[in-house]
Amino acid sequence: MTKYSNKKCRFVILISGRGSNMQELIKTCNSDNWPAEISAVISNNPKAAGLDWANNNYINSTYLDSSKYSNRDDFDRDLSIEIDKYSPDYILLAGFMRILGCSFVRKYYGKLINIHPSLLPAFPGLDTHGRAISSGVRIHGCTVHFVSPELDSGPIIAQGYVNVFSKDTVEILSERVLEIEHKVFPSVAHWLTLNEVILDKDDKVSILNNHNGLFYL
Structure with missing residues (x-):
């Protein structure tokens, strides 16, 4: 415990x-x-x-x-x-x-944490699900990262992965990604409460206690 x-x-x-x-x-x-x-x-x-x-x-x-x-x-x-x-x-x-x-x-900096609905660095900005479908990728997801001055580019803490299927619409894919978001973001927040997320002076992220920062739906 x-x-x-x-x-x-x-x-x-x-x-x-x-x-x-x-x-x-x-x-x-x-x-x-x-x-x-x-x-x-x-x-x-x-x-x-x-x-x-x-x-x-x-x-x-x-x-x-x-x-x-x-x-x-x-x-x-x-x-x-x-x-x-x-x-x-x-x-x-x-x-x-x-x-x-x-x-x-x-x-x-170092205190701002964002969740973005794509596997960064892929698809920064808006309309991430539509762009993922249009590009033909088979894996999509979300990213929790430290916020940096450049949009959607800060050091990554964790990512959640979902499959993209041929019949997916933006709405369907959005709901699937949201489901994995609801796993990833609370997990990262919990790690933060336990001081298990370390951002060093070189902007590299370490996660203690064997958390690998990868989640799958």
């Missing part, structure tokens, strides 16, 4: 929509009694369904409406102010559909 320290790992979670990865992470954290505290859920979308879910589960939640900002720097500044209220150990991007500026990323 793993022995937990008395210090809880503090997470702030960023979302833009329903926050299904956020929900799965929080439910797993609570059911498995992680040494963690979900300090806040923050969205750039005031209508994000995930905010209602967080409120209903007694988690601090708020939003900064990114559509009201004329430039990225102002939004990033206010988001940083809001995040810093909670002094998080890690900031988890769980379907946060907004590009963060270089200054913001550098400030929190």
